[in-house]
Amino acid sequence: MSTIVSLPDQATAKLPRKSYLNEEYGIKSWLLTGDHKRIAMLYLMSITFFFVIGGMLAGLIRLELLTPPSDLMATDTYNKVFSMHGIIMIFLFLVPSVPATIGNFLIPLMVGAKDLAFPKINLLSWYLYVIGGIIILAAMVLGGVDTGWTFTTPLSTHYLNTHVVTAAMGIFFAGFSSIFTGLNFIVTVHRMRCPGMTWFRLPLFVWGHYATSIIMILGTPVLAITLVLVALERTINIGVFDPTKGGDPLLFQHLFWFYSHPAVYIMILPGMAVISEVISTFSRKRVFGYTAVAFSSVAIAVFGFLVWEHHMFIMGVSQYSALVFSLLTMLVAVPSAIKIFNWSMTLYKGSITFETPMLYAFGFIGLFTIGGLTGIFLATLGMDIHLTETYFIVAHFHFVMVGGMLMAYLAGIHFWWPKMTGRMYPEGISKVSAIVTFIGFIVTFFPQFLLGYLGMPRRYAAYPPDFQVLNVFSTAGASILGIGYLLPMLYLPWSLIYGKIAGNNPWQATGLEWQIQSPPLTENFTEIPVMDHEAYDYEWLANKTQHEVQTVG
Amino acid sequence: MSHISPVLWQFLVHWLKQFAIFPPEASTIAPYADALYFALVGMTITGLVLVSSMVLIFSIRYSKDRHPEAVQIEGSTLLEATWTLIPLGIFLVFFVWGALLYFRIFNAPPDSMNVYVVGKQWMWKVEHPGGQHEIDALHIPVGRPIQVTLISQDVFHSFSIPAFRVKREAIPGRYTTVYFQAKTPGKYHLFCTQYCGTQHSGMIGWVYAMTPEDYRAWAAGSTSGASLAQNGERLFASMGCNACHSGDAAARGPSLANIYNSRIRLADGSTMVASEAYLRDSILNPSTHVPAGYAPIMPTYQGQISEDGLIDLVEYIKSLDSNYRVQQMMNKSEISSAQEAPVGNTAPAQGVAKP
Numbered sequence: 001m002s003t004i005v006s007l008p009d010q011a012t013a014k015l016p017r018k019s020y021l022n023e024e025y026g027i028k029s030w031l032l033t034g035d036h037k038r039i040a041m042l043y044l045m046s047i048t049f050f051f052v053i054g055g056m057l058a059g060l061i062r063l064e065l066l067t068p069p070s071d072l073m074a075t076d077t078y079n080k081v082f083s084m085h086g087i088i089m090i091f092l093f094l095v096p097s098v099p100a101t102i103g104n105f106l107i108p109l110m111v112g113a114k115d116l117a118f119p120k121i122n123l124l125s126w127y128l129y130v131i132g133g134i135i136i137l138a139a140m141v142l143g144g145v146d147t148g149w150t151f152t153t154p155l156s157t158h159y160l161n162t163h164v165v166t167a168a169m170g171i172f173f174a175g176f177s178s179i180f181t182g183l184n185f186i187v188t189v190h191r192m193r194c195p196g197m198t199w200f201r202l203p204l205f206v207w208g209h210y211a212t213s214i215i216m217i218l219g220t221p222v223l224a225i226t227l228v229l230v231a232l233e234r235t236i237n238i239g240v241f242d243p244t245k246g247g248d249p250l251l252f253q254h255l256f257w258f259y260s261h262p263a264v265y266i267m268i269l270p271g272m273a274v275i276s277e278v279i280s281t282f283s284r285k286r287v288f289g290y291t292a293v294a295f296s297s298v299a300i301a302v303f304g305f306l307v308w309e310h311h312m313f314i315m316g317v318s319q320y321s322a323l324v325f326s327l328l329t330m331l332v333a334v335p336s337a338i339k340i341f342n343w344s345m346t347l348y349k350g351s352i353t354f355e356t357p358m359l360y361a362f363g364f365i366g367l368f369t370i371g372g373l374t375g376i377f378l379a380t381l382g383m384d385i386h387l388t389e390t391y392f393i394v395a396h397f398h399f400v401m402v403g404g405m406l407m408a409y410l411a412g413i414h415f416w417w418p419k420m421t422g423r424m425y426p427e428g429i430s431k432v433s434a435i436v437t438f439i440g441f442i443v444t445f446f447p448q449f450l451l452g453y454l455g456m457p458r459r460y461a462a463y464p465p466d467f468q469v470l471n472v473f474s475t476a477g478a479s480i481l482g483i484g485y486l487l488p489m490l491y492l493p494w495s496l497i498y499g500k501i502a503g504n505n506p507w508q509a510t511g512l513e514w515q516i517q518s519p520p521l522t523e524n525f526t527e528i529p530v531m532d533h534e535a536y537d538y539e540w541l542a543n544k545t546q547h548e549v550q551t552v553g
Numbered sequence: 554m555s556h557i558s559p560v561l562w563q564f565l566v567h568w569l570k571q572f573a574i575f576p577p578e579a580s581t582i583a584p585y586a587d588a589l590y591f592a593l594v595g596m597t598i599t600g601l602v603l604v605s606s607m608v609l610i611f612s613i614r615y616s617k618d619r620h621p622e623a624v625q626i627e628g629s630t631l632l633e634a635t636w637t638l639i640p641l642g643i644f645l646v647f648f649v650w651g652a653l654l655y656f657r658i659f660n661a662p663p664d665s666m667n668v669y670v671v672g673k674q675w676m677w678k679v680e681h682p683g684g685q686h687e688i689d690a691l692h693i694p695v696g697r698p699i700q701v702t703l704i705s706q707d708v709f710h711s712f713s714i715p716a717f718r719v720k721r722e723a724i725p726g727r728y729t730t731v732y733f734q735a736k737t738p739g740k741y742h743l744f745c746t747q748y749c750g751t752q753h754s755g756m757i758g759w760v761y762a763m764t765p766e767d768y769r770a771w772a773a774g775s776t777s778g779a780s781l782a783q784n785g786e787r788l789f790a791s792m793g794c795n796a797c798h799s800g801d802a803a804a805r806g807p808s809l810a811n812i813y814n815s816r817i818r819l820a821d822g823s824t825m826v827a828s829e830a831y832l833r834d835s836i837l838n839p840s841t842h843v844p845a846g847y848a849p850i851m852p853t854y855q856g857q858i859s860e861d862g863l864i865d866l867v868e869y870i871k872s873l874d875s876n877y878r879v880q881q882m883m884n885k886s887e888i889s890s891a892q893e894a895p896v897g898n899t900a901p902a903q904g905v906a907k908p
Contacts (some may be wrong), residue, residue, distance in 0.1 A: 076751050148748045154725060155708040159674065159750055243726025244855055246838070249709065250724070283615070289628035314711065315722045316729040319659060323652055330644040334637060341636040342628075344604055347611035349624040354612070362608060369604045373597040380647045382654020383589050386718040389711055389746035450574045453590065455715020457746040460754035464742065469572045538625060 013503030015422050019519040034119030035522055040105035041420070042126050043096060044413075048489070050092040050133060055485060057085035062444075062478040065471045070461035078461035079146035080162070084136075086149030087167060091174045092133050094401055095263065098270035099216075100129070100181055102412045103209045105420060107185055109513035109520065110203050112194025112529040117187035118180075125180035132174030139166040148459060150260070153241040153252040157233040165234055168227040175220045175227075178266070182216030185209050194512075196531035200294070203511050203535050204287055207294040208273025211301035215262045215269075218305070223259035226252065253315060257308035265304040267401055268368075269297055271408030272339055275361050278411050279343050281509040282358040283350025286536035289342045296335035303332040313384045322381060329379035336372050340365060355507070356427060359434040360411035367403025367441065371396060374449065392452020398445045410437070410488065417492065418502030422519045425495045429487060437484030443477025510541050579741055579762060580717035581734040582658055587718075589650055596643060658719055661732030664880070665698035669781070669864045672703065672710030672723035675752035677743065680864055683772055684780045689758030691743060692775075694768035695735040702829065703729045706860040711747035714760050722747055728830050735762035785869025788862055797851070806851065807844050813874040818845040832867045 020037045023029075030038055060081050064072045073081070104122065108115050116122050139145050145167040147156040156164050189202070189210050230252070232238045239245030241252045280287045287293055309317060309325035343365060352358075374396045378384050387393065417425050447470040456467045463471070505514040512529055513520075533540040578584055614620065668691070669680040679687040693699050703712055705723040712731065713720035716739075721731035745756035763771060779787075789795060797806030813832070816824050820843040825831055835842060836858065839851035858866070871877050 075754060079751065152709055152748065155750055159708050284623040286625055288626060289633050292628065292633045314720055316724050316727055319656060322655065326652060327648055330648045333644055334641050337640040338633065338637055340604055344607040345632065347608060347615060349626060350615045351617045351620050351623040352612055352615050353617045365608060366605055369601050370597065373600050376644060376647060377593045380589065380593065380651030382586060382651040382658060383593060385655065385658055385720050386586055389720065454573060454576050455713065455742060455744065457713065457744045459748040462754045466573060538623065
């Protein structure tokens with residue numbers, strides 16, 4: 001039961017003559033494409049665009065917080081900046097990041113299908129995303145919105161004069177885009193698996209995305225209707241959330257978090273899905289406890305719907321319901337712990353190499369462990385009272401979302417870059433950028449845990465001078481982090497032309513996507529593949545490689 | 554250090570003086586919260602060390618150079634059970650521990666002194682029962698349990714005192730409470746932690762925890778002369794409430810004497826406890842909870858009385874309750890006995906409830 005995998009010699013690799021990239025030419029062939037791979041590329045470009053905007057807003061936030069008074073910008077401006085940072089990063093970057101780019105590209109390849117079940121709906125979902133994005137940008141350019149990404153009523157409905165309805169409409173569109181993506185994935189996974197591809201032979205990447213899709217379909221409509229209610233309350237005063245009309249502002253909190261808590265699992269599950277693939281490939285070993293990892297994704301999706309009230313522990317909810325939600329929150333932490341331990345055990349008796357995706361994956365494991373365990377602080381009722389609404393929360397969710405998800409996203413982008421483009425990224429500089437990102441991240445966000453325990457409230461444009469030292473650390477770290485993110489944006493496009501030619505399977509990974517040419521043909525497979533082995537079967541791969549050498553030789 | 558510019562050097566010294574990673578423990582709850590915090594930090598460090606040493610040791614031991622052949626392993630049910638049940642057990646311990654603390658912070662002991670705090674964009678208005686009004690400041694005596702009853706007159710705010718480790722949202726249209734007992738006299742930060750619009754970061758103030766003597770002196774020096782209940786009585790008369798709530802058996806409205814905290818039978822047969830929230834609701838939306846035997850004829854006072862006015866009215870109705878009055882008297886004598894000489898003749902002006 002042991003396998004030796006040696007990486008192929010890339011000197012002999014050649015770019016295939018025909019691929020999805022050169023099947024057709026011209027803007028129109030991209031904008032009207034039904035090919036999931038081209039749509040993934042469209043998504044990749046658009047979410048990178050929004051990531052840059054969101055990132056620059058984050059830079060402004062950190063600059064403002066360098067000094068205690070609000071001296072760089074007026075408080076109103078600061079409020080708009082952090083609101084737009086949240087809205088853009090969550091709805092236009094984190095939610096679609098892995099599923100709509102990497103997931104879109106890979107799910108048909110991984111299940112052995114020619115495309116997603118509904119290619120035109122897939123294209124529609126990109127257009128909805130772009131429309132949503134443009135509306136949100138319009139809201140920003142026309143004067144911004146300062147509700148925070150949480151749209152808390154009655155602040156958002158009666159007390160602000162900014163473009164709340166416009167921003168809500170943008171999110172509404174972007175929401176439908178993610179519903180359509182989820183729908184497409186679920187139908188594809190159910191109906192379009194190739195012969196022999198049973199549920200338990202699916203790569204864990206597909207399991208993770210399946211769980212994500214369930215949340216997208218069940219959760220997002222609730223957000224959509226909540227935003228419609230906010231817009232109606234603002235425009236025609238229907239009074240659902242207004243206490244003076246017999247409405248209940250807490251109802252908004254319930255509805256909003258009923259989506260927005262599961263939404264954090266929309267953001268992290270696809271990241272976990274990427275990590276399973278990366279860790280397995282670079283330790284040349286099947287993922288330890290395949291079923292446990294697969295079902296833990298589903299468990300997170302299910303339990304994730306039952307914990308929303310932990311955002312409201314100090315909001316005057318019944319103390320006994322707070323008990324229930326605290327308990328359920330403890331339960332949802334367990335599947336994440338299971339995953340972390342299984343990934344660590346996957347390394348055991350592997351044959352590990354340390355390419356860039358693996359470095360990002362290690363970064364993910366470390367930072368997500370901290371992010372996850374600090375979540376226990378907040379699930380613990382008595383501790384939550386002191387920590388909620390402070391920088392502790394900010395640090396916690398940035399550890400999970402930026403330390404976890406963004407690391408996983410970059411791991412995925414580097415890992416599948418050769419498959420998507422047919423060329424390798426430059427290994428040396430990308431390792432440097434992985435390490436710079438990790439260090440920058442720690443320096444930026446670790447001080448925020450301390451600030452949180454000191455009691456510094458979040459969303460403050462100005463703060464008492466006692467908090468300055470830690471804020472300076474945080475801002476310094478943010479500039480390092482910025483370099484870490486800038487580097488891939490430079491060397492990845494560079495590699496499109498100057499990168500080494502990758503060959504079909506540069507990592508010697510086992511997934512179906514690695515057994516075809518890179519970049520793939522528009523129709524993915526020349527003949528329908530038959531799955532005759534388990535997922536992550538490195539012996540099968542070794543035999544296959546040997547056989548190829550023999551027949552060719 | 555001569556090559557560091559003096560300005561920069563001063564900056565560094567100044568910073569290091571200001572540097573803190575831990576807030577003062579100024580309430581009786583704070584040590585309990587901190588104990589829980591350190592236990593959680595311990596758990597996090599243990600978990601992190603465990604995971605990172607697994608990753609590190611395996612990475613070194615099983616790197617491709619040292620271990621060129623991967624050994625394929627399916628998994629292990631025993632290990633899965635271990636790392637499911639042990640974290641679950643640990644998390645459940647924290648669940649119980651945290652729940653105990655939560656109930657402690659949010660349920661004030663019955664003898665606590667009540668202070669009303671109204672949040673509005675962008676200030677905290679504090680109303681002491683004795684009629685002291687403050688803005689963005691809260692004076693309290695150390696060593697006495699204090700219950701803060703919060704309400705917002707516009708958007709969500711959140712009342713946070715990090716040094717006491719307590720925080721609670723001020724919600725429009727709903728009373729919430731939080732309890733603490735200050736331990737160390739001093740001046741502590743008071744923050745609004747729920748984003749509330751333009752001047753959110755300006756909605757901060759100070760909590761002054763004072764020795765009972767100092768507090769007594771402050772209370773005597775800052776009262777407006779009339780207690781909340783007295784203000785409420787005046788408002789009650791000027792709004793014409795006593796036309797119906799006259800206390801007569803034949804009156805159109807129920808008598809309000811001894812009504813506070815009593816169990817009320819409603820027209821639909823159910824019963825409710827007449828808490829502060831019930832009293833407030835019955836002024837604003839009288840038709841929602843009509844007591845049995847009365848016609849739903851009372852008009853709504855929605856939009857006609859400010860939150861401060863409602864607090865005055867509620868305090869007045871509470872003062873009509875004999876048990877409540879006795880309790881207030883006892884509280885008062887407690888304070889009086891806690892201090893003696895220093896304030897002397899100016900002291901008794903602190904009005905408590907209507908005698």
